[in-house]
Amino acid sequence: MKGKLERKTVILFMAPFTILFILFTIIPILSSIVLSFTNFNMIQMPDFIGFMNYVRMFFADDVFLIALKNTLIFALITGPLGYALSFLLAWLLNEFHPTVRKIFTFVFYSPILAGNVYFIWTYIFSPDAYGLINSILMRMGVLTEPIQWLTDPKYIMFVVILVMFWLSMGTGFLAFVAGMQNLDPQLNEAGAIDGVRNRFQELWYITIPQMVPMLLFGAVMSISTSFAVGYESMAIAGFPSTDYAAHTLVLHIMDYGIMPTHYELGYASTVAVFLFTLMLITWSMVNRFLESKGE
């Protein structure tokens, strides 16, 4: 009797989350897996076409390859660098007086708080001769004519990467700052007795192992943001960017799925499934690495 009641309670407590999770996560993922095997123009009924979409994605879609390359650049370079940067910054901030620390934390986190404020970069890099960087460089005599920062494929990626770094002080950074304050000072003392010679050894052997949960959280956030770069790139470089120079997988999905152009939801789902798998694999690798560090 008691066991049954307990089970009912458990189910009751789990129900709200489970229902929402199924409705908004499981069902969309399953339906996009199903749709990825079809040809679906969003208005007429989808036709089943087997693995044709996957074949097309890997062998017949050059733009997909560009998008994959760019996504990997963000995931493997911008993401980890931003992640490391925000950890180091949090570590440095930890040394300051709490008030100063709060101010700096606010300053570094403000780009995220401000939402779509990355639009400011389109002004800074405006291609007009009166754009901020162009006009400064031209006044200094470095340039004689304005650089088309946002449409010349030579510069687009550079600008987008810069903006992504600027945005990288995200939720992960806050978790690091918070985590640093819960470190056990006794361990540092013990470490000093055991022969830790400098701050970096302290960081590596004492601080990081204590921070594993925060680091994991930060990693998940960082991976999902860097794989999901899309809107930022679109806001800065336009859609599509010249020669797809800043095209990412997310933008590729949007291009086929929701932009008023292709309306090929089946193919968009294929790319989405691919992106999902990619993120899953990366996350499990990071997870494994950090867990090993924690032990």
Added chain:
Amino acid sequence: MTVQNSAGDDMHREYTFLNRSRRTLCMILAVILLISATACGSESNSVIEAAPPLDPLLLSEVVDHSKSYAEIYRGYSAPQAKAPIVVDFTDELEPDELHDHRVVLLEDLDAEAIVEFEVPTSGLYQASLEYLMPEGRSQAARLELEINGERPFTEADQLEFPRMFAFVGEADLPSGERYPFQRDGGDNEIRPDTEEIAIPLKKTLQNAYGIYGKPYLFELEAGDHELTLRLKREQIGLMNLTFEPVPDRASAAAQNPEVLEGVDPIMIQAESLHRISDLTIFPTRDNASVDVMPSDPESIRLNTMGLNTWKYAGQTATWRFSVEAPGWYQVSFRARQDVTRGMNSGRILRIDGEIPFKEAELVRFPFANDWQLLTLGDGNGEAAAIYLEGGEHTISLEATTEEISDVLRELQRAITELNGWYREIIMVTGSNPDADRQVVDAERDYNLDQKIPGLIEGFESLKDRLELLQNRIDEIGGTGNAANFISEVTYQLEMFIDKPYRIPTRLSQFSGNISSLASLMSELREQPLELDYLLFTPYGQSPKAPKSGFFEQMNFRLQGLISSFSIDYSALGTTAEETTAWTGEPLRVWVSVADLSGTANTGVFSGRDQAEVLRTLVDNRFTPVTNVPVAVSLVPDSAVLVQATMAGMGPDVAVFVGQVTPAQLAMRGALTDLSQFATWEEDTKSFYPSAITPFRYEGGVYAMPETQSYDMMFYRKDIFENLGLELPDTWDEFYALLPELQQVGMQAGIYQSDQTFASLLYQRDGSFYNEGLTKTTFDTAEALDAFRQWTGLYVNYSLPLSFDFFNRFRTGEMPVGIVRFTNANYLSAGAPELDGLWDFVPVPGIPQEDGTIDRSVTADSTAGILLADSKYQEEGYEFLRWWTGADAQIEFAASLEQIMGPSARYPTANREAFETIAWTTEQSQNLQQQWADVIAIPPVPGNYQIQRNLNFAFRSVVYQQTNPRETLNRYNNDINEVISRKRLEFGLTVEGGN
């Protein structure tokens, strides 16, 4: 145990803390409540101070040799006239009969009425015209006046004579009753239909733009004269023109009013208008307070008038009321002027058409954030008294810029001079920082002060005058923007005078400052005023505004908040018309805001305003005739149609759908082929084929065109005249013009869009696709040639790649540009200082063998579509047919322009409706000539790739100097792959050799 104990302590401490803080909180709240309650209880009730006499502001000592009124006025020497002179047109000329009156009709442009008249004694006269308006485009008529075959001053060709309108059915109402506004399905009051009142009108001749606040004065010598009135716009029936002495009115303080006892005040609801001179004046609403009468927390009540719509000089609103007890009254207004910070809004007050005393010549409504009850003063701080006989009366208020007109005039002159100096400077330094930045070198001294004679003196005089202007604005009471803009310019001029070598490096700021002054001028010109009601209080009583308590107000706001959760703001309401014949749901019509505001307006107004006009039109013209109720909703853009259709939630009909969407939907079988309806052929005969082509797909036609906007070549008349430049007719002439412009630091502007390529290709008789529309033809010689010309414009002729046309055109830096003709709307709304200084002509083209010039250009269009899923196919088509037909389009275009002004001029695709749009004759001819050359590219599956790849190809050639032929080929192959893939997807045949 100890642990628990301390936790208990903590809890206790926390509890007392909570208790204490709760008490503090309560007290604070109570104080706030009290303060706000008292603040609510007292609405300021003050007497309008009379305007302090200001010296006439004629700062410009430099006579500019123009024959502007300011200069002519300065030369007047005759004494004030004593007696009026009436010049009756109907006596002297052959009269016509119009609405039972004898008038002399001027119907055609430049039609004239010439009469002789005699002046007994020399003197200064003002003039007023009595006239009757024939039906027309509901615009004001414009006349040019000449005396003895000569315009007395340059502005005498812009005399405007308004019409008079009233709400339908207003005349039948008992006086003093609020107009019964119609309500829609949601119990919301809707804007009433108006009609023109054909009665003789009288208008004193004055400046239509408010540059001179007082009526024009004419110096007439004794003897015989000849008067000519020439028609410049619309039509007019002339009755008589009176030259009269300037009236010298006594002050209200000179009267001896008697106290009137035992009489109730008379209240007139301001929204219940009797007559309006301009359709832009209409009832508005303020649902934020229970004190605005009448009020309703949930539904819309039209309870005010004038909000943001009654602000230009000359616009007049009239109310009627009846007086039971004759006697002395004082007049108060519940008014709000929260727009022009620190400035007053001027009005001329008339009772029964006459200005009663001096103080009524200029009633100043001061800036205030909230509603105020203002009583007209007598100049001594007391309320002015007006004697009213028993019976019917009217009261009217006319907007006037009198207080600020000196400032406006001097500001306009300063802007013209500043722009002149700016152009002289860039002729030396080059303005075009895009191409010549190395020339504008901070280190190099151009000796501008020596190269441009008079520059420093000019700047000094401008600086002094601007400082005086600023003082004047301070004197009037203005703060904020006005002072800042002006002081920024004076500061900069001061620096230029001190250090002329710094001028070249500050050019862009300088031109920015000039633009700010220009926008300041259009801001100062505005005299906005919102009225809730007018109140005649018997003399001796103090005027009182009914006032609600704090809780009443809170309750009202709370109800409003609660109802806001259930109101669908995207729905504009359903026609309330209860029709017995109709049993189904109303026809659902979606209006796409983005496409609407993109094409049909200027960005000055949100799409919502236009959609409201459309709704009113449907209510008044469609539903009553067809008995089909219509529910109009706003959607953000037409792309949501695809998603909505997928979800089965789509509308029956969508209007203002962007050009590409109909084909996108049609390819997927979501739209009805309109050409299958019996009357389609007939219904589309007033469209050019180019309006329909974008919606043809595989033999069907899937949309009815509404608007088409295409490129015209805009140019600055003044600059072309100054530099002696010719307008280019062909591309060769255009290329010849470029170096001449570049020599003086100016540039031409063409947007780098792929549409330019399309235009150039069609000018060469090329085309986008092969016959079967299965493949592009970008591999032809014409296409390569067009591509070379397109990229060459930027590579070889250094046209700027990105620019803001409006700003550069305004400063004169870009005196010529090929842009959509709808830019004229921006210019007329946003650049009043350029009035009459710009125009547009057809774009340059390529000469053909037969001697004609091919000026093909592309167009943007919007259209109405009928969804295939809709249950109401016949009704839906009927709606589209009605909506894109000439009658509805004419009325829609006219209403937009009446309500929002010329900046909302509508680019209709209907040729019959176009005839009625108020372009000047010359502009209309130019537009029509270009329109005939508009080309349209049929939609093909996958055509989005063309735009994409053409832009990529363009950038590759322009940025990286790749070979045009190879680049175009490479991207073209990709385009054709996509087209083939898409054709397969839609089950169409594919070109074999691909």
